[in-house]
Amino acid sequence: MDLEAKRKFSRALFGKGEFPGHGVRVDVPGGPFDVNMLSKGTVEQRARMGREVLRWEVECAEAIGDDRVPAIHVNTGTDVFAAAYGSPVHRAEDAMLFAMPAVHCTEEADRLAEPDLFSGPIGELFALADRLVELCGTDYPLRISDIQSPFDIGALIWQKDLFFRALVDEPEAVHRLLAKITRIVADYVHSFCARYTDVCTVHYPLVWMPAEYGICLSEDDCGSISVRHFERFALPYLQQLAAEFGGISLHCCAAGQHQWDSFAKLPNIHYLNLFHPPTDLETSIRKFSGKAVLIPGPHAWSSADPWLRGVVTPGGHAFDSYLDYVRHCLALARPDTRFFFCTEAPTLAEAHELGCEIKALCGRRN
Numbered sequence: 063m064d065l066e067a068k069r070k071f072s073r074a075l076f077g078k079g080e081f082p083g084h085g086v087r088v089d090v091p092g093g094p095f096d097v098n099m100l101s102k103g104t105v106e107q108r109a110r111m112g113r114e115v116l117r118w119e120v121e122c123a124e125a126i127g128d129d130r131v132p133a134i135h136v137n138t139g140t141d142v143f144a145a146a147y148g149s150p151v152h153r154a155e156d157a158m159l160f161a162m163p164a165v166h167c168t169e170e171a172d173r174l175a176e177p178d179l180f181s182g183p184i185g186e187l188f189a190l191a192d193r194l195v196e197l198c199g200t201d202y203p204l205r206i207s208d209i210q211s212p213f214d215i216g217a218l219i220w221q222k223d224l225f226f227r228a229l230v231d232e233p234e235a236v237h238r239l240l241a242k243i244t245r246i247v248a249d250y251v252h253s254f255c256a257r258y259t260d261v262c263t264v265h266y267p268l269v270w271m272p273a274e275y276g277i278c279l280s281e282d283d284c285g286s287i288s289v290r291h292f293e294r295f296a297l298p299y300l301q302q303l304a305a306e307f308g309g310i311s312l313h314c315c316a317a318g319q320h321q322w323d324s325f326a327k328l329p330n331i332h333y334l335n336l337f338h339p340p341t342d343l344e345t346s347i348r349k350f351s352g353k354a355v356l357i358p359g360p361h362a363w364s365s366a367d368p369w370l371r372g373v374v375t376p377g378g379h380a381f382d383s384y385l386d387y388v389r390h391c392l393a394l395a396r397p398d399t400r401f402f403f404c405t406e407a408p409t410l411a412e413a414h415e416l417g418c419e420i421k422a423l424c425g426r427r428n
Contacts, residue, residue, distance in 0.1 A: 063124050065202075068131045069270065075400060076271045076332045076355055084392075084424040085129040085355075085402035087268065088413040093118035100137035101159050105186060109193035112137065116198050125410040128417040129402075131270035133205040133262050134198045136191045140210055140280070143247065144218035146177035146184045163221035168228065168235040171220055177246055179253055184246075191258065203262040203270065206254055211281040211312075212243040212303075213296040219243075229291050236295055244299045248306055251277055266313050267335055267357055267404045275332045276309025285316025292321050297328075304329050311335075315359070322349050333357055333402065344394050352398035358391060384416070388423055 074082040095114045102108070112135060119132035141151045144161035151159050165171045177184055187207050195204065210218070216239050217225050228236050255261045261273045266280065279300070284292050304310035309330040315337040325334065326349055336346055337359035350356060381387050384405050391401055403420055407413035421427075 063120070065131065068123075068129060069272075071129055072131060072270050073272060075402065076269070076275060081400065083421075083426040084400065085269070086417050086420045086424070087128045087130045087402070087404045088126055088417045088420075089268075089404070089406045090122060090126075090408070090410055090413050091406055098155075098157055100135075101139045101141075102153065105189050105193055108137070108190055109197055112190075112194045113197045116202060120202075122410065122413070126413045126417050128413075130268065131203065131262075133203045133268075133270060134194050135205040135268075136187055136194065136207040138187065138207040140208055140214075140218070142183045142187060142207060143177075143210065143215045143243065143250075146182055146246070147174050147219050147243075149219055161218045164219050166221045166224055168232050171235055171239045174219070174239070174242070176242065179246070179249055184250060187250075188254075188257065191254070195258065200259060203260045204258045205262045205268075206251070206265055206278075208265045209247060209251070209277075209279050211279045211283075211296065212240045212247060212299040213292075214280060214283045215243045215247070216240050217283045226287065229287070229295055233294070240295065240299055244302060247277075248303060251307065263307075264311065267402075269333070269357065269402055269404070271311070271332060274308060276311065276330065277303050277307040278311040278313070278333075279303070280313045280315075281318070282314060282316050284314065284318040284321045289320055289324060293324055297324050300328055304331075311354075319345070322346065326350065326353065335359070343391065347394050347396060347399055351396045351400075355400040355402050357402045357404055358387075385419055385423065388420055392423060 071082050072085070074080055075085050095111050100108065100111055116132060116134050119130065123130050123132050139159035141159045141161040144164065145151050147164055149161040149164040152162055153159055165174065179185065180188060191204060216236065220228065220239065251263065255273050262270050263273050263276070264271055264278045284296060300310060309332050310328055311331065311333040312325065313335040319338055319342050331354040333355040334350055335357040338346060343358060346356060381390065388403055405416065407416045
């Protein structure tokens, strides 16, 4: 496995350099670990599971031959930053951790203490990352933990229905909370990048970019609010972080198509992972080609999770496989469109075959 060649490919693809071809990653679900346990247990237990994740990543990279760069991953749920502000954490047996509301009104939100970066839930991330580096060494990059957008973190901390009412009734209180959250997110990412020598700031999807390409966030609550509220309460903080870190990338699994014009106002976007219906694929290509690499959903494809099955495009096309979806993406692509396809296959052998087929469709030599 030529790790530096993989890095060079991703630098060019996501960095808007000379186009190296569309990217592909094919995962094999499972491996020698329970995904739902990666954010649970003691630091030592999680670090040892993280070492197994890295070993599986390396095995997959060598067997599949896709464009992944294996990385040591500080795996978490979406709970950490909300928990740092006092949100209780729900620990389901068969799912990742998630945060419950900590505040229900302006007064409670204003009383929230600023979290300490090196103690509590955020401090545990550094302890986990330190131990992962001890166990795994420094041959592979260290992938940062899950980071929701400031608006999404605010919607976790403040009971969501009351938070949305506060957007109208008490907007200044919302801004005070979002400003606090934005600062702690920025301080965390700066500290993470300073503490470790080889950092990947992408938490999802599992692509690789160098840290200088900026911050990566999940923006999932944008589907629940209007464009006016998004541009007042979410976009300014995304713009602030994009400017501070020299770029931004977003994962969005919401029905957020109405926010795409606002996304286009962000400076220096490197990728957008939009879980839009395929009927909106042409719109995303038109809006973002030349501005960002598109990582189109879905990532999974199986009869048990039929995200695309039965969906018909405006032209009357129904998809029958992930390869069919890739063909559709490529048929709609413009000269400046860049894709990174992330999907799954049941076995290493099938993943290798699927990766080769996708590369062939993209005109790449295996």
